[in-house]
Amino acid sequence: xxATADAEAAENGLTPLADYLGSxxxxxxxxxxxxxxxTQAYGNVLAEDVVAPHSFPAxxxxxxxxxxxxWEDIVAGGRGVGYVPAQxxxxxxxxxxxxxxxxxxxxxxxxxxxxxxxxxxxxAGAPLPIGxxxxxxxxxxxQGMAAVEIFRVPKRxxxxxxxxxxVAAGALLARCGTYVSPALVAVLAATGIGHVVVRPSPxxxxxxxxxxxxxxxxxxxxGQVVDANSHALTAAAAEAGAxxxxxxxxxxxxxxLRGLLEDQTLRADLIITTGGTGTxxxxxxxxxxxxxxGNRSGPVTFTDxxxxxxxALGFGTVGAEEVPVVCLPGDxxxxxxxxxxxxxxxxxxLAGAEPVFRPSVRAHLLETVSSPAGLRExxxxxxxxxxxxxxxxxxxxxxxxxxSGLAEANGLLVxxxxxxxxxxxxxxxxxxxxxxx
Numbered sequence: 001x002x003a004t005a006d007a008e009a010a011e012n013g014l015t016p017l018a019d020y021l022g023s024x025x026x027x028x029x030x031x032x033x034x035x036x037x038x039t040q041a042y043g044n045v046l047a048e049d050v051v052a053p054h055s056f057p058a059x060x061x062x063x064x065x066x067x068x069x070x071w072e073d074i075v076a077g078g079r080g081v082g083y084v085p086a087q088x089x090x091x092x093x094x095x096x097x098x099x100x101x102x103x104x105x106x107x108x109x110x111x112x113x114x115x116x117x118x119x120x121x122x123x124a125g126a127p128l129p130i131g132x133x134x135x136x137x138x139x140x141x142x143q144g145m146a147a148v149e150i151f152r153v154p155k156r157x158x159x160x161x162x163x164x165x166x167v168a169a170g171a172l173l174a175r176c177g178t179y180v181s182p183a184l185v186a187v188l189a190a191t192g193i194g195h196v197v198v199r200p201s202p203x204x205x206x207x208x209x210x211x212x213x214x215x216x217x218x219x220x221x222x223g224q225v226v227d228a229n230s231h232a233l234t235a236a237a238a239e240a241g242a243x244x245x246x247x248x249x250x251x252x253x254x255x256x257l258r259g260l261l262e263d264q265t266l267r268a269d270l271i272i273t274t275g276g277t278g279t280x281x282x283x284x285x286x287x288x289x290x291x292x293x294g295n296r297s298g299p300v301t302f303t304d305x306x307x308x309x310x311x312a313l314g315f316g317t318v319g320a321e322e323v324p325v326v327c328l329p330g331d332x333x334x335x336x337x338x339x340x341x342x343x344x345x346x347x348x349x350l351a352g353a354e355p356v357f358r359p360s361v362r363a364h365l366l367e368t369v370s371s372p373a374g375l376r377e378x379x380x381x382x383x384x385x386x387x388x389x390x391x392x393x394x395x396x397x398x399x400x401x402x403x404s405g406l407a408e409a410n411g412l413l414v415x416x417x418x419x420x421x422x423x424x425x426x427x428x429x430x431x432x433x434x435x436x437x
Contacts, residue, residue, distance in 0.1 A: 014306040016417075017341065017376050024315045025345060028324060030352040031269060033197050038188055041180045043241060044198035045352045050173045052191040055164035062104075062122040062135045064159045067148055069098060069119040071133040071156050096150040104129065119148065128160065135159025167191055177354035179241075199352035204242040205268040206233045207260065209275040209285050210330060213249045228403070229274040229335045233328070236339050237272070239434070240347045252276070252284040265319030269350055272343055275330030277302060277312040285327055289314065300325055306417055308375035309402050310334025313342060324350075333402025337378050340412065340431070358431040360414075363391035368424045369398075371415040380405030381413040383430050393430050409433060 033047035062068060074096055098119040102112060106125040114120070114131040122128070122135060133156060140152040167173070173187055180198065188196065208230035212223060220226050230246050237244035245267070250260050264271055276285030289300035300316030307313070314327030326346060328338040340358070348356040363383060371377045379398035383391055395413055397405030412431040415422060422428055 013304065014311065014374065015303050017305055017307050020303055020305045020313070021342065021345065024342065025349055025356070027315075028346055028349045031199050031202060031350050033352075034200050035195055035197050037195050038185060038193065041188075041196050041198055042182060042185055044180050044201055045241075046174055046176055046178045046180060047197045047199050047352055048176050050188065050193065050196060052167050052169055052171045052173050052193075054192040055169045056167040056187075056190045057161050057163060057165060060128040060132070060163055061161050062124055062126045062128060062159060063161045064135055064137050065124050066122060066135045066137045066159055067098070067100070067119045067141060067150070068104070068114070068122045068128050068132040068135050068159075070114050070116070070131055073098060073117055073119075074134060074136070074150065074153055096153070097147055098150070099147050100145060121145075121148075133157065133160065177352060179353060199350075202242045202269040202347050202350040203245070203267055204237040204270045204272060204347060205245045205247055205264045206230050206237065207247050207250055207264070207271065207273045209250045209252065209257065209273055211252045211282070213275075215249065228332045229328075229330065232332065232336060233272055233274060233339055233343075236336065237343070237347060240344050241351055241353070242270075242347050252282060254284065254288050257284060257288055261318050261325070265321050265323040268323050270343075270346060271318065271323055271325040272328060272339070273314075273325065274328045274335045277314050277327050277329050279312075286312075286314065289316065289318070289325070289327065300327060302327065306375050307337070307341060308372050308377040309399060310338050311375070313338055315342070333400070333406065336406055337402060337412075341378065358412075358433065360429055360431050361391050362427050363393035363411075363430045365413075365422055365424055365426050365428050366392055366394045368421065369395045369413070369415070370421045371419050373420050374417050376417050377413075377415040377419075378431070379413040379415065380409035381411045381430060382409060383411035383432060391430065393428060 099117060100121055101118045103121045104126040105123045108126055112120065112129045114129045120129050134154055135158065136150050136154055137159065140150060142149045167187065173191065174184055208227045212225045213227045214224045215227055216231060218226065227249055230248065234244045234246040247264060250257055261271060273285055276283040278286065286302050290302055291299060300314045302312060302314040304311050305313050310329040310331060312329055316325055317323060318325050324346065326343045328335045328343065345356040380396040380402060382394045382396060386392055393411060393413055396409055410433050412433065414429040414431060
């Protein structure tokens, strides 16, 4: 955000988005680390660097089913048999004949040694005999049991996995802040790690507020609005890696809201409310939480931010434990954008994840769009990679139709405060959404 954009936002009585995010995130701290068994570590974020205590593979082993042999026996033809050129086949070619002196499986543990002119039948994963320099795949042989004829010569080292070839003992496996994925779990286990120190997944409670709200499974009537927000935000929090809990609908009752939030602080690292952030007569969340007497740990601050859709956001703490609370607008599209802009970075910060923001790219805009002056707009969009490199972005429904646009989007087109129109062919910023499709 430029200084000019900051000034324009200030003139409109709005807080620049970058300033607001900075002030909120500086008040949050990552959750205390836990030492977890590896089976429980998936989905969390490492709280310290992890170094391999052992090599992987831990010993020289066969990478394929076949015959482990000395290289000189293969190229010299074994016991006097002539050299077989690589890629030669049985008809018209000369073969190598070796004695098969034993079988080695993955569970074999006694050390054995190759002698000239001999080989071992080995299974993939089996420890290699001492002196083995190549494993000839079974399909390149006659699959003999006492003796084997080799029809095709592999390159030296083919079919062999040496100790530490993939991961050496002492190698850095993952840095602090790395997400523990299934693949990383496999690497950790393979190198002998049974537990890791991680930041726990934040426990996030989602509360929808408003007398007008009714639960899903019915259509809206005059004076009623189906609660889409708490369901959508619970899913969004879970996608962000949180342990998400939806507590349903809270009416615009001051005592009910206070009591519900007080109860939820016992199981929450973050509370997200939706609705009631404006200044209208029914905006109970702002009226109650912004008063010190309504909040034991001090008021939640509500700020008009230079953000579109949804300018009114709230942040503070509630309860004796001072649990952070994020207050999002009641409009479903604005609530989802508010989650992406404010709540998701807060969840990532609590989890110790790095970076806390979505990745972004510069993209070629395919359609001219307009944007409200003085506000930073986040519009749903579809991003695609260009064949020659780079990205294109197609704007989708935004503004009052943001919710329907988000259902199709894999990115968010970002239009700055000073942008009132962006022409087709211009280059714009786009946040990439992690949609599993």
